[in-house]
Amino acid sequence: MNDNIIPTLNPVFAKRKAYREGSEHKPIWDLLDSVFDPELPGLTIWDLGILQDVRLIDGEWQIDVTPTYSGCPAVETINADVKAALKAAGYDKVKVNLVLSPAWSTEMMSPVGKAHLKSINIAPPHEEDRVQCPVCDSSNTKVVSQFGSTACKALYQCNDCFENFDYFKHF
Amino acid sequence: MNQQQQNLFRFLVALGDDSVVLSHRLSEWCSNGPYLEEDIALGNVALDYIGRARMFYQYACEVEGKGRTEDDIAYFRNEREYTNLLIHELPINDFAFTMVRQFFVDVFYCEYLKQLMNSSDETIAAIAAKAVKESRYHLKRSEPWIRQLAEGTDESLRRIKDALLELENFVGELFLMSDWEQSLVEQGIAVDRAKLQKDWDAYVQKFLGESNVHFPDSQLQIRGGREGIHTEHLGHMLSEMQYIQRTMPGLQW
Structure with missing residues (x-):
């Protein structure tokens, strides 16, 4: 192990993580780890950073979710999936709130989420939009189109291995 | 609703109308874009x-x-109940026109929404915070296109110039204030559009100037959208956009 490397979490995600760990509703947060973004296979809504809060108000579970992009069509599916996951575990009274504030950003994504994106050949978001090819790790890449298969992605090509890939936009 | 709520309602519907109308226009490119990625x-x-x-x-x-x-x-x-500003409803025309319009509104929204984030109304401020990030990204795409077309071939430059001529009379309306919007500004809810015009002009002139394109200062300003007075194009657009819901009200996917 290299002692010179100080492991860091970005502050936005660290705050989210601390909040979750301090929550009294741990089983619900854990249950929601079975809900995935329908357009990003294997990426949970927690890892994506859109799951914001779990609260119990007057016997009803209130789940706060913030949309990635305002027109993202996956929102409705995610709502239904959240309800289904909790219902399967015996929680019937569930309300999913779409919250706009704080606005979602890629800083809210977990390191696990970013690693997962790379594993399915999607370049994870980078602060200065320095895009690395998910296949050969080259940084010699070019943008093909600022929009890809979904609103959250752009199309890139690697100049070294010529792979075409999606880049999850830094937002 | 009291007067204040009525003004707020009117304001929200107007901003929603601007967005939905432009959205529909852009969606008309679906399957008609110059190539797949642009589509x-x-x-x-x-x-x-x-x-x-x-x-x-x-x-x-x-x-x-x-x-x-x-x-x-x-x-x-x-149509007469829609209160969008006219620039949003103009037909998509050719790709150059669509991109020049997009560039104009992108520059406008980047500044307008940034200021709207300071709205004393929390929901409006939250919507603006979300939307401004998207508009900044849109601008990152419309600017290179304007440059590429303006510095491309004689044909692409001609199309850019035609688009500028077509649009110059519709820009002024973006900066027009009405009494009810002014009263929302005084309550800290809305943004004074009129104050954004100088910077918008300077930004657009400078950007186009870098490609040796001049944007004419128009004296003529076509207005009326906020009062429901539209160009002939909106009615046709709505008849298409609303057809299915009007035919089968309450229909769901």
Whole structure:
């Protein structure tokens, strides 16, 4: 192990993580780890950073979710999936709130989420939009189109291995 | 609703109308884009605008408190009840026109929404915070296109110039204030559009100037959108946009 490397979490995600760990509703947060973004296979809504809060108000579970992009069509599916996951575990009274504030950003994504994106050949978001090819790790890449298969992605090509890939936009 | 709520409702519907109308125009490129990636990009920009429209409409319905939904607002109002600014409703024309219009509104929204983030109304501030990030991204795409077309071939330059001529009379309306919007500015809810014009002009002139294109200062300003007075184009657009809901009201996917 290299002692010179100080492991860091970005502050936005660290705050989210601390909040979750301090929550009294741990089983619900854990249950929601079975809900995935329908357009990003294997990426949970927690890892994506859109799951914001779990609260119990007057016997009803209130789940706060913030949309990635305002027109993202996956929102409705995610709502239904959240309800289904909790219902399967015996929680019937569930309300999913779409919250706009704080606005979602890629800083809210977990390191696990970013690693997962790379594993399915999607370049994870980078602060200065320095895009690395998910296949050969080259940084010699070019943008093909600022929009890809979904609103959250752009199309890139690697100049070294010529792979075409999606880049999850830094937002 | 008291007067203040009425003004707020009117404001939210107007901003929603601007977004939904432009969104529909952009979506008309679907399957007609110059090539596949551009086709998808225009569709994605349209999606951002429809999301924006939904947020404004949903909040408008909440303020109104009559149990209407965003679909009622979008699909069951006539042309004269739409209050979008006219620049959003003009037909898509050719690709150069679509991109020049997009560049103009992108520059406008980047500044307008940035200021709207300071609104004393928390929901409006939250919508603006979300939308401004999207508009900044849109601008990152429209600017290179304007440059590429302006510095491309004689043909692409001609098309850019035609688009500028066509649009110059519709720009001024973006900066027009009405009494009711002014009263919202005084309450800290809305943004004074008139104050944004100087910077907008300077930005656009400088950007186009770098490609040796001049944007003419128009004396003629076509206005009327906020009062429901539209160009001949909006009615045709709405008849297409609303057709299915009007034929089978309440229809769901």
